[in-house]
Amino acid sequence: METSITNKSAWARFVDKNIFIQFFDVTLRGCAQVMFQNNPLTGLLFFIAIFTGAFLEKIPEVAFGCLLGTVIATLTAYISKLDIDSLRSGLYGYNGCLVGVALPAFLENTPFTWLSVILGSIVSVIATISLMDFLRSWKVSALTAPFVLVSWTILLASYSFLGIKGVSLPEPTLPHQYIEPIGHHPSIDLVVVVFRGVSEVFLLNSVIVGVIFTIGLAVSSIWAAIFAILGSLLAFSIASLLKADIASIHAGLYSFSAVLTAIALGSTFNKPSWRGLIYAIIGIIFTVFVQGALDVVLKPFGIPTLTMPFVLASWLFLIPNQDIMPNHRR
Amino acid sequence: METSITNKSAWARFVDKNIFIQFFDVTLRGCAQVMFQNNPLTGLLFFIAIFTGAFLEKIPEVAFGCLLGTVIATLTAYISKLDIDSLRSGLYGYNGCLVGVALPAFLENTPFTWLSVILGSIVSVIATISLMDFLRSWKVSALTAPFVLVSWTILLASYSFLGIKGVSLPEPTLPHQYIEPIGHHPSIDLVVVVFRGVSEVFLLNSVIVGVIFTIGLAVSSIWAAIFAILGSLLAFSIASLLKADIASIHAGLYSFSAVLTAIALGSTFNKPSWRGLIYAIIGIIFTVFVQGALDVVLKPFGIPTLTMPFVLASWLFLIPNQDIMPNHRR
Amino acid sequence: METSITNKSAWARFVDKNIFIQFFDVTLRGCAQVMFQNNPLTGLLFFIAIFTGAFLEKIPEVAFGCLLGTVIATLTAYISKLDIDSLRSGLYGYNGCLVGVALPAFLENTPFTWLSVILGSIVSVIATISLMDFLRSWKVSALTAPFVLVSWTILLASYSFLGIKGVSLPEPTLPHQYIEPIGHHPSIDLVVVVFRGVSEVFLLNSVIVGVIFTIGLAVSSIWAAIFAILGSLLAFSIASLLKADIASIHAGLYSFSAVLTAIALGSTFNKPSWRGLIYAIIGIIFTVFVQGALDVVLKPFGIPTLTMPFVLASWLFLIPNQDIMPNHRR
Numbered sequence: 001m002e003t004s005i006t007n008k009s010a011w012a013r014f015v016d017k018n019i020f021i022q023f024f025d026v027t028l029r030g031c032a033q034v035m036f037q038n039n040p041l042t043g044l045l046f047f048i049a050i051f052t053g054a055f056l057e058k059i060p061e062v063a064f065g066c067l068l069g070t071v072i073a074t075l076t077a078y079i080s081k082l083d084i085d086s087l088r089s090g091l092y093g094y095n096g097c098l099v100g101v102a103l104p105a106f107l108e109n110t111p112f113t114w115l116s117v118i119l120g121s122i123v124s125v126i127a128t129i130s131l132m133d134f135l136r137s138w139k140v141s142a143l144t145a146p147f148v149l150v151s152w153t154i155l156l157a158s159y160s161f162l163g164i165k166g167v168s169l170p171e172p173t174l175p176h177q178y179i180e181p182i183g184h185h186p187s188i189d190l191v192v193v194v195f196r197g198v199s200e201v202f203l204l205n206s207v208i209v210g211v212i213f214t215i216g217l218a219v220s221s222i223w224a225a226i227f228a229i230l231g232s233l234l235a236f237s238i239a240s241l242l243k244a245d246i247a248s249i250h251a252g253l254y255s256f257s258a259v260l261t262a263i264a265l266g267s268t269f270n271k272p273s274w275r276g277l278i279y280a281i282i283g284i285i286f287t288v289f290v291q292g293a294l295d296v297v298l299k300p301f302g303i304p305t306l307t308m309p310f311v312l313a314s315w316l317f318l319i320p321n322q323d324i325m326p327n328h329r330r
Numbered sequence: 331m332e333t334s335i336t337n338k339s340a341w342a343r344f345v346d347k348n349i350f351i352q353f354f355d356v357t358l359r360g361c362a363q364v365m366f367q368n369n370p371l372t373g374l375l376f377f378i379a380i381f382t383g384a385f386l387e388k389i390p391e392v393a394f395g396c397l398l399g400t401v402i403a404t405l406t407a408y409i410s411k412l413d414i415d416s417l418r419s420g421l422y423g424y425n426g427c428l429v430g431v432a433l434p435a436f437l438e439n440t441p442f443t444w445l446s447v448i449l450g451s452i453v454s455v456i457a458t459i460s461l462m463d464f465l466r467s468w469k470v471s472a473l474t475a476p477f478v479l480v481s482w483t484i485l486l487a488s489y490s491f492l493g494i495k496g497v498s499l500p501e502p503t504l505p506h507q508y509i510e511p512i513g514h515h516p517s518i519d520l521v522v523v524v525f526r527g528v529s530e531v532f533l534l535n536s537v538i539v540g541v542i543f544t545i546g547l548a549v550s551s552i553w554a555a556i557f558a559i560l561g562s563l564l565a566f567s568i569a570s571l572l573k574a575d576i577a578s579i580h581a582g583l584y585s586f587s588a589v590l591t592a593i594a595l596g597s598t599f600n601k602p603s604w605r606g607l608i609y610a611i612i613g614i615i616f617t618v619f620v621q622g623a624l625d626v627v628l629k630p631f632g633i634p635t636l637t638m639p640f641v642l643a644s645w646l647f648l649i650p651n652q653d654i655m656p657n658h659r660r
Numbered sequence: 661m662e663t664s665i666t667n668k669s670a671w672a673r674f675v676d677k678n679i680f681i682q683f684f685d686v687t688l689r690g691c692a693q694v695m696f697q698n699n700p701l702t703g704l705l706f707f708i709a710i711f712t713g714a715f716l717e718k719i720p721e722v723a724f725g726c727l728l729g730t731v732i733a734t735l736t737a738y739i740s741k742l743d744i745d746s747l748r749s750g751l752y753g754y755n756g757c758l759v760g761v762a763l764p765a766f767l768e769n770t771p772f773t774w775l776s777v778i779l780g781s782i783v784s785v786i787a788t789i790s791l792m793d794f795l796r797s798w799k800v801s802a803l804t805a806p807f808v809l810v811s812w813t814i815l816l817a818s819y820s821f822l823g824i825k826g827v828s829l830p831e832p833t834l835p836h837q838y839i840e841p842i843g844h845h846p847s848i849d850l851v852v853v854v855f856r857g858v859s860e861v862f863l864l865n866s867v868i869v870g871v872i873f874t875i876g877l878a879v880s881s882i883w884a885a886i887f888a889i890l891g892s893l894l895a896f897s898i899a900s901l902l903k904a905d906i907a908s909i910h911a912g913l914y915s916f917s918a919v920l921t922a923i924a925l926g927s928t929f930n931k932p933s934w935r936g937l938i939y940a941i942i943g944i945i946f947t948v949f950v951q952g953a954l955d956v957v958l959k960p961f962g963i964p965t966l967t968m969p970f971v972l973a974s975w976l977f978l979i980p981n982q983d984i985m986p987n988h989r990r
Contacts, residue, residue: 004357020621052758054960064603098425101931109795112571112572116619118613119615119616122612123385123612123646124645126612126647126650127646129649129650130645130646130647130649130650133468133649133650134649137467137797138793138794152623153616153619153620153623154623155623156505156622156623156624156626156627157572157619157620157621157623158507159505159506159507159508159622160508160574160575160621160622160623160626161569161572161573161574162507162508162510162572162573162574162626163571163572163573164572165507166507172504172505172506173504173961174504174832174833174834174960174962175816175819175832175961175962176819176832177818177819177822177825177826178819178820178821178822180822204418211552239821241772241823242817242821242822242823243821243822243823244821244822247819255452275696279457282782282783282786285779286783286813287781289776289779289813289814289817290813291820292816292817292819292820292821293812293813293814293815293816293817293820294816295820296816296817296819296820296961297816297961300504300505300630300960300961301505301626301627301630302504302505314792316783316786316787316790317786317790317791317929319789319790319794320789320790320793442901442902447948449942449945449949452942453942453946453976456942456976456977456980457976459979459980460975460976460979460980463798463979463980464798464979467797482953483946483949483950483953484949484953485953486835486952486953486954486956486957487902487949487950487951487952487953487956488837488892489835489836489837489838489952489956490904490951490952490953490955490956491838491839491899491902491904491905491952492837492838492840492902492903492904493901493902494902495837496837502834502835502836503834504834557850582759596782630834630835630960631835631956631960632834632835660912
């Protein structure tokens with residue numbers, strides 16, 4: 001994730017003057033950092049996409065949760081007086097942003113769910129510092145692990161606590177071999193599938209949302225946008241070749257983690273190069289296997305993988321970066 | 331955990347003179363270190379509480395196991411010539427102490443169970459060194475993780491080995507949403523619930539045991555005693571608000587990990603302060619969520635959480651200590 | 661694992677002259693490193709054993725997979741220009757070697773399974789670098805963890821992907837207490853059981869294979885061969901005493917991880933000594949408990965433990981090496 005504040009523009013000078021504008025700017029960057037961009041305009045486009053998608057899918061609580069989570073996490077970082085460079089880049093906000101998406105998406109709309117969003121967003125900041133500290137020696141980022149760990153904890157706890165009852169969590173079952181349905185496969189619109197995959201990064205499932213996300217990426221980094229599309233397309237192809245469940249493929253469920261792996265390996269932590277491209281492609285393909293594996297591991301527990309396949313695959317591929325990709329790091 | 335030997339009193343000089351008295355002293359401190367106290371009197375009171383509770387509940391094997399585990403672990407540390415300061419403070423004994431409580435509590439009373447207690451206590455020392463080494467860079471303690479990992483291994487293995495058959499392990503099941511029972515809730519005596527929570531740190535379930543534990547804490551550190559009660563009370567309140575299973579709440583099952591988190595965050599690793607108090611409260615609340623989550627994760631495996639919720643929550647909150655609580659560490 | 665190239669013999673000089681002979685040499689060493697030997701003759705004997713066993717058991721795909729995995733992993737290391745000393749010692753090859761054994765052993769014989777072997781072998785090299793980097797501070801080796809993690813991922817994913825369907829994976833179930841069968845136990849030939857245990861390191865189940873493996877070890881290190889037999893024998897005894905499932909004991913399923921722990925603790929990472937012997941014996945015994953525990957943990961997921969019990973137990977016992985075994989490391 002980029003930590004330098006880009007071009008001291010009129011906006012940057014404006015932001016420096018007013019703490020409220022600064023907070024607004026950091027909140028937007030927090031949302032943008034979900035896809036590794038340190039850019040308030042990207043964040044604004046992301047929020048627009050999320051609100052559009054959430055209202056289209058009649059789950060407005062997801063959009064409000066997303067905003068609330070980002071604000072609470074950012075506020076926590078300010079109050080705790082954390083490292084100002086990371087703070088200003090939105091690096092303490094993106095996990096809260098996703099906690100705010102995930103909890104209202106799976107839990108009943110009760111006051112305790114909203115208190116859990118607030119607690120989860122605060123703890124996501126503490127988990128971010130913990131993981132940053134933990135991972136420092138290996139020079140890898142916490143990625144979205146704080147979000148996943150905090151959300152998993154609260155979603156699992158929902159089976160113990162009636163006050164935050166799960167409403168759309170998958171039912172706990174033992175894994176079993178998927179059986180291919182008889183009959184014709186539905187015809188596939190590749191464009192639809194690719195952008196749905198991008199959209200699912202925020203647990204949304206619509207083409208328009210994916211398109212706005214991609215535009216948001218392009219505003220900040222054209223390579224990020226290209227790799228997002230490449231990741232979604234490649235993951236779709238691999239999952240189809242391996243004969244995964246058609247409905248899951250079409251819903252983009254094999255793509256969203258691969259999209260993040262693609263942006264991370266392809267553009268954020270490596271400069272684009274042929275060597276890097278091949279490495280990223282192997283990483284994206286392996287992310288699809290990790291997605292398939294983690295789906296199975298979590299079946300008995302009745303919780304979704306969230307973006308953990310991306311986190312695990314990317315850590316695996318980022319730690320050797322300095323061995324495999326010499327001289328690429330600042 | 332405090333590593334300095336407190337006040338060179340008559341007792342301390344007496345201990346220095348005789349290796350058997352020293353061993354006795356270190357064994358007592360080992361028991362006291364379960365709740366982070368480096369104090370032989372605390373350890374003596376803890377042993378009194380454990381023997382009282384175990385005999386009251388007609389499970390004397392738990393008390394004898396506790397004593398055996400502490401002695402074996404302490405002996406292992408002496409024979410292995412480990413770091414003398416840590417050894418004298420009881421830091422190699424407390425995990426064996428808990429192994430000795432947990433195995434007889436859940437396994438059939440057979441010779442192999444007792445051999446497992448001995449093996450487990452020895453391995454708990456090895457696991458303590460491993461984890462201390464592993465965690466050194468992040469300046470956090472192993473806490474009770476060695477106890478939990480060793481005990482989980484042996485309890486899980488009891489499903490494979492008839493020689494150490496489980497007798498009171500929870501039956502492996504898939505998680506399902508808890509359903510609130512119809513009818514009136516039993517009336518609650520707050521004092522009973524709070525002290526039962528403290529008592530459950532050693533898997534015991536009686537008020538008098540909790541009271542003696544708290545006195546034992548107060549003898550060594552009044553803040554430790556205060557935070558233990560605060561932790562138990564707060565965990566009870568949060569679990570009640572979140573509508574957890576009433577029977578589990580009353581048995582103190584949501585409190586014992588929170589008690590340890592409270593002592594650790596509130597008094598052992600931070601000096602009491604307003605900032606620290608708020609941080610500890612967030613940590614205690616999150617421990618209740620981790621307890622609820624881990625209960626669900628372990629359901630399919632038929633083993634109890636032991637104190638792992640405390641370990642996980644405390645690691646999460648202790649690693650950022652130097653960022654969140656500047657200048658508090660020696 | 662030994663990293664020094666042994667005696668600059670005629671063979672060593674021959675190898676230095678020709679890149680193809682060198683590749684052949686490194687491939688053999690890769691296979692030998694599964695049991696920590698840096699010796700091409702050991703590797704050759706291992707391959708002979710594997711082909712013999714696989715054809716005897718009518719699973720030739722396991723032997724070809726083994727060869728393919730080692731070659732692909734070695735090739736990946738050459739292409740990625742990894743550390744030449746580790747490469748030449750076969751340290752990037754042994755995980756691919758085992759991936760090539762495990763995947764064809766459990767998955768349907770389809771083109772996608774073979775593509776998964778290739779992908780898995782490539783990723784095993786990346787995982788090796790990752791884990792080496794991760795574990796550097798604690799001076800412990802990655803052992804066979806890269807193999808296990810990559811194979812688990814692909815085996816778990818086989819439940820999601822029809823293209824790599826599992827055919828001999830254990831069915832996912834909840835754990836339950838094993839019930840001892842009524843009737844006479846089959847008579848046991850100790851020699852058969854011990855060598856089967858050694859054979860199961862490569863998932864094979866025949867005495868002759870175990871014998872050739874042991875000869876292969878002896879060619880490189882007589883202590884390694886002795887500890888392999890000791891480990892297998894001790895694990896058999898402990899599992900019998902603890903009353904594990906007779907069929908599993910006889911198939912060597914409690915022994916193969918213990919064999920590796922025995923070689924690792926007894927001869928590879930410690931010089932043989934009385935102190936080391938006692939430490940190794942405790943480690944071997946605990947490996948049997950870890951095997952029993954991990955069998956239970958993996959039941960709901962329908963995958964085998966592979967050599968993970970060895971990895972976990974050995975990490976636990978190797979990290980304290982410098983505390984428990986002072987001055988033994990180079």
